[in-house]
Every structure is written in C-alpha cells, then in structure tokens.
Amino acid sequence: GESVGLHLPTLSVQEGDNSIINCAYSNSASDYFIWYKQESGKGPQFIIDIRSNMDKRQGQRVTVLLNKTVKHLSLQIAATQPGDSAVYLCAGYPSNTGNQFYFGTGTSLTVIP
Amino acid sequence: SQTIHQWPATLVQPVGSPLSLECTVEGTSNPNLYWYRQAAGRGLQLLFYSVGIGQISSEVPQNLSASRPQDRQFILSSKKLLLSDSGFYLCAWTIGRGTEAFFGQGTRLTVV
Numbered sequence: 665g666e667s668v669g670l671h672l673p674t675l676s677v678q679e680g681d682n683s684i685i686n687c688a689y690s691n692s693a694s695d696y697f698i699w700y701k702q703e704s705g706k707g708p709q710f711i712i713d714i715r716s717n718m719d720k721r722q723g724q725r726v727t728v729l730l731n732k733t734v735k736h737l738s739l740q741i742a743a744t745q746p747g748d749s750a751v752y753l754c755a756g757y758p759s760n761t762g763n764q765f766y767f768g769t770g771t772s773l774t775v776i777p
Numbered sequence: 778s779q780t781i782h783q784w785p786a787t788l789v790q791p792v793g794s795p796l797s798l799e800c801t802v803e804g805t806s807n808p809n810l811y812w813y814r815q816a817a818g819r820g821l822q823l824l825f826y827s828v829g830i831g832q833i834s835s836e837v838p839q840n841l842s843a844s845r846p847q848d849r850q851f852i853l854s855s856k857k858l859l860l861s862d863s864g865f866y867l868c869a870w871t872i873g874r875g876t877e878a879f880f881g882q883g884t885r886l887t888v889v
Contacts, residue, residue, distance in 0.1 A: 708880050763874045
C-alpha cells in the first residue's frame, strides 16, 4: 500500500561517502520495483529498477538490493555528490497482475560539501 | 522518442472553481496513464489510472475525476475545487505493467 501520509525521512551524508536509502514493502506478490530521484518542483526521474527474480542490480554509481525474505529494498549511492541531493522514492507493483503501482514515502537526501 | 507533456506548470484557483489539467504523451501507442498527487513533504498518492480510451480506475474517492478521450490524452478535472485539492499533480505513463513509468514535470495547484 501507499505511505503518502507520512513525513519524509531525512538522510544527511558527507560528500564522497556512500549513501544507503531503504524501502520496505508489504505484498510478497510484488514482482517489480523502481527507484526514482525527485528534485524540488520536478517530476520523478528513473534511476534503476529490479525484478523479483534478482537480488541485486548495478548501475552507474548506484546499486539496488532486494531482500524478498524480509520484503526490503535498498538503494546504494557510491561516492555521493552534491548533485545527488534530492528526494528518493521507491515504487512497486503490489501484485503480479495489476497495472497500478504505488510509491513509498520517500527519503530526502542532503549531501554536505 | 517518447515524451510526456503536462500543463500548466502552476495554477492558482479560487475555491469552488472548476479544474482541468491535461497530459499528453507522444511517441507511443496505447500507454497506461496515471495521475498522482503529492502534498508538500509527502509521498505520491495514486489518484487515477487508465489502460485504454474511456477506461478509468479510481483509487481514492474524492472531489476529482479523470477522463481519457484519446489514446494519448489524460485529463484530470474537478467541478468545484476545495482547499484540500492543493498539491503537486503528476501525470505518468508506462508501456505496460511491470515497466518503468515516465513522469511529466507536474502542475503546482494552489486553491485559495
């Protein structure tokens, strides 16, 4: 389900450090997950996705980990840069049949120079 | 390439006035279309989605409605706006279930 009523958690990291942003889901039938980056006043931008038949997927400076046992998803950003400061949103399809997908609350990441 | 257009970017409307936000997609056919709302400092709430012309699924009963008069056009409407309708409205499309969604730039609606 959605967590839209909750305030955004925040995360502050030093420039150059690695960032880890977490997301939990409730439906074990969820089979596809997406991470988005949203800058202030803009629409979300796709970062990386992962399907339920995978545990890990890597992109450029980003890695998504999926733990189906505990229904947990994480986004790791290596060598965080000031331009990474944004809200990070996870989204998923709650079933393997429906066309609707839902977002978690999101995490506001601030990179300290 | 595919693009999504959403307008207007900002809108200030008085309470009780009507609303019409439009979203169009280019470069693809028969997309799934979505309307989301985002309150300040909050997550995205799914309002409506559509898998085809004239097919609308409502997620949250409220003061809004959606229509899809053409394959790549999705419209969000209200007959009478409430203060609680203020927020950031986002349109998105996918090529099908289990695929990434592409978002428009959003409309900032302020009801006064």
